[in-house]
Amino acid sequence: MATKTESLTKETLLDWYHDIVLIRHFEDRCHHLYFEEKDPARKITGVYLHLATGSEATHVGAVKALGEDDHVITAYRDHGIAIARGVNPDRVMAEMMGKRTGTSGGKGGSMHLADRDLNFWGGYAIVGGHLPLAAGIALKEQYVKSGNAVLCFVGDGALNNGYFHETANMAQVWKLPIVFLVENNLVGMGTRIEESSGQTNPIKRAVGYGMKEGPSVDGQDVVEVYEAVKAELDWSRENGPVLMEARTYRFEGHGVSDKAFNAREDLKGELAIWEARDPINVLTARIKKKYKDVDETLAALDAEAVRIVDESVEYAVSSPAPDYNDLIANVYVGFEAGV
Numbered sequence: 001m002a003t004k005t006e007s008l009t010k011e012t013l014l015d016w017y018h019d020i021v022l023i024r025h026f027e028d029r030c031h032h033l034y035f036e037e038k039d040p041a042r043k044i045t046g047v048y049l050h051l052a053t054g055s056e057a058t059h060v061g062a063v064k065a066l067g068e069d070d071h072v073i074t075a076y077r078d079h080g081i082a083i084a085r086g087v088n089p090d091r092v093m094a095e096m097m098g099k100r101t102g103t104s105g106g107k108g109g110s111m112h113l114a115d116r117d118l119n120f121w122g123g124y125a126i127v128g129g130h131l132p133l134a135a136g137i138a139l140k141e142q143y144v145k146s147g148n149a150v151l152c153f154v155g156d157g158a159l160n161n162g163y164f165h166e167t168a169n170m171a172q173v174w175k176l177p178i179v180f181l182v183e184n185n186l187v188g189m190g191t192r193i194e195e196s197s198g199q200t201n202p203i204k205r206a207v208g209y210g211m212k213e214g215p216s217v218d219g220q221d222v223v224e225v226y227e228a229v230k231a232e233l234d235w236s237r238e239n240g241p242v243l244m245e246a247r248t249y250r251f252e253g254h255g256v257s258d259k260a261f262n263a264r265e266d267l268k269g270e271l272a273i274w275e276a277r278d279p280i281n282v283l284t285a286r287i288k289k290k291y292k293d294v295d296e297t298l299a300a301l302d303a304e305a306v307r308i309v310d311e312s313v314e315y316a317v318s319s320p321a322p323d324y325n326d327l328i329a330n331v332y333v334g335f336e337a338g339v
């Protein structure tokens, strides 16, 4: 796909580089904090922690294509999407640690990040469960004729879930302003797309609903993702839903406890091919091709990412845990402590 990098400023490319390295470093640090298992001070607990290492360009490129009043919603691989949308990393880290200062008051954890002020609606653990919500948000925006659109990330595995079929059908019937961006990392947990899907080209799914078949883009290239998602969001505002794909890869297992994925001999070659197209390297090459003498600037941005993540850990560690009243708040209407 032809790209239009000429229109992007140096400042913009460096800004995206900043976000991509910040997200990479943030998730690496979370991985480390999760595995301090034998450490009594283990900071991140819980059964799962799903990293999106390798898919940062898909997350950053797509989210940067949103207008301020547009919306974004996703599944559980949500850390990078939150940070790209502008959620303060301090609050993201606090949520990872189950602290009261987290994005969901410490009651959601890594799979349930959200920020209503930024129209970032989460973070959902049930595969495909967020898709009907995306339609509901888009229906509201269409009803009030706002011109705002919804970016809905969806995994390739979730395309086989009933929620997808029902949502795709109604979105097309009502011509809702939604871009369904399939984050195609070729696998759902440990199951390959060809083992679970009769139709392995995600975009072809649109045909069954009469929906626009959008582009398939290189999910390792933040610029390509940005330009395609921006164009499709604008199309959807006037015309209805679009299904598009970002081809990307999960460098790690499904969750951090899934060590089997990286141990699979049959996938080693494939992993190496994708790692050679690490989104950080792809963007660095783009920047260096266009601008000279950027090494120091990039190094400063790397250092800045380390600092931000260090501070987020300090913030989260020193934040209070939710108390009893937090626990029962927003559970039942009218429920009072001690009653």
Ligand SMILES: Cc1ncc(C[n+]2csc(CCOP(=O)(O)OP(=O)(O)O)c2C)c(N)n1
Binding pocket: 077, 125, 126, 127, 128, 154, 155, 156, 157, 158, 159, 185, 187, 188, 189, 254
């Ligand atoms: C309704 C439902 N079924 C099954 C699961 C278990 N599960 C969690 S993640 C996952 C795979 C989803 O794959 P995909 O949508 O491609 O997302 P990815 O993990 O690749 O980002 C499954 C089956 C679940 N969370 N919810």
